Amino acid sequence: MLSTIAIESLKRRKATAILTILSITISISLLLCVDIVRNQVKTSFTRTVSGVDLIVGAPSGQLNLLLSSVFNIGTPTKGIDYKSVESLKTNNQVSWLIPLSLGDTHRGFRVVGTTNSFFEHFKYGDMQHLALSAGGVFNQPLSAVIGSDIASKLGYGVGDEMVISHGLGNVSFNNHDKHPFVVSGVLEKTGTPVDKAVYVTLQGLQEAHSGSQQATASIVRKPADNHIKTSDEHEHEHEHEHDELTQVNYDSDAFTPQSVSVVMLGLKSRITALQLQYQINQSKKEPLMAILPGMALAELWQIMGNIEALLLGLSGLIVICALIGLATMLLATMRERYQEIAILRTIGARPFTLLLLVQIEAMLLTIISAVLSIGLVGALMNALKPWLSGTYGLFLSSPLFGKSSAIIILLILSCTYLVSLFPAITAYKRGLHAGLSQH
Structure with a gap:
């Protein structure tokens, strides 16, 4: 009523x-x-990085290791010998491994040395894989894959050359001019620190620092023809449309650097994460520190x-x-x-x-x-x-x-x-x- x-x-x-x-x-x-x-x-x-079970680096504090490896803020105090990386790679509990080498920049953006395993295994958000909006992954020692923000702000595209600089400042007087990297791919927008990073090969990064010329690979570009192409020529061009950058079958994991800054691990079973973390932290061969990304992100959120x-x-x-x-x-x-x-x-x-x-x-x-x-x-x-x-x-x-x-x-x-x-x-x-x- x-x-x-x-x-x-x-x-x-x-x-x-x-x-x-x-x-x-x-x-x-x-x-x-x-x-x-x-x-x-x-x-x-807390999903800035997902699918990574452990992050391993030199002992420098949990948050410092997280910030440097995931958010590209700061750098680890020291690197870890690649023998330790090889030991982790052969561990029965490890399914895959992503090495990262930090410490360089390009016009204020962070440069990260890694392998093609990064694009295969790194995930973000709700277990989303990285995707390329243009080009492909590393196809030669001096390849570079850039984030979407870098491509839009600096106007880079596939085939463009870029020179990286040593150090983390916006202005550097120590440029690796003799070893320009060539953009082989552009990543799609992720809304994570990946968008503001330049990813290069470990081989190219180390040889740029050492001054070696072995990494330099020639870029074969298709000649510019002004005549009208026949149907056979069009078909031939379509079959070889990805031949602008040579050495497509480049194996970035075959190169063995002297050291890396951080290693991301994916385990066969996440149940063993705490056990492997304890083993790594107690390693007597080389002082190492392993952190659980989820716990570290939760701790960082409490600070924020x-x-x-x-x-x-x-x-x-x-x-x-x-x-x-x-x-x-x-x-x-x-x-x-x-x-x-x-x-x-x-x-x-x-x-x-x-x-x-x-x-x-x-x-x-x-x-x-x-x-x-x-x-x-x-x-x-x-x-x-x-x-x-x-x-x-x-x-x-x-x-x-x-x-x-x-x-x-x-x-x-x-x-x-x-x-x-x-x-x-x-x-x-x-x-x-x-x-x-x-x-």
Whole structure:
């Protein structure tokens, strides 16, 4: 009975009800968006690297090793002898291995020496593989594969030459001019530090440092012909469309450097990660340190907890704004209903009935707004998922609405119940005679 009266009352005040629903919907939507982003940012942060079970380097601290190997920030204090890498490679528990050599830059971007195993085994986000938007992986000793940000900011493409510099500064006077690397591929956007890195071969990196000329490989480009090609020539060109860069079958893993900075390991069984970590940390041949990326990322997130606190504070402000807007709308509505309330009291409605009626109307408005907000936010997040993952590295995982979202909705409904008391009590105090006097 009361719900029917409440619905009919809202229909008579359609314009005001629609504006109220719109205001509350926007507020709840903003709050849910912030909550989803807050939770998903933490999840995406811990997925900057996925599928890597152990990261091994020289003893330099867990966070320093993580920052240098995953985020390309800083460098390890020293390298590890490649004999130790070979020992890890032959370990029965190890499925694959990615060596990384750090310490060089190109116009302010980090240069990472590695092998083709990096592009095969390195994963990010929700176990997503790296993909190339142009070109291919290392096909000669002086090959370079660049991140998408470098390609867009510096205008590089497949076949362009680039000179790396020793050291981590934006300006370096120690350039390896005699050993220019040739871009063989451009990676697709990942939204991770991979986008801002240059990946070169370990062989080319070491020979650039040593000044050796053995790594230099000639680049054979197709001659520019001005005559019109026949159909046979077109077919021949199509068969050899990838011949611009020679030595396609280059085996980057065959080269043995003297040392590397960091090694990423993938294990046959993740259950053995702690056991192998202990064995590596206790190694007597060479001081080594193995870390679990997931645990290290969680520790780093705790240090960066101010970001989460800022998002939580923003969420609190949105809640306050939503409640103030709701109270304002309800009070404005009640001022229009003094005569209606007076008539209801005249026909025998009790004060409790009036309070309940006002609260039912308020709850109906909030419930409708909450349902609209959930649908709107869900559709918006699904539509923006590719853009968020490619631009900001924010990988949205299902379900979008979790326990915190349910708590938010229940909290808003509870606050609606409390806020609706004020306009109801105000209308009651207005009294029967005050309401009739306006007729």
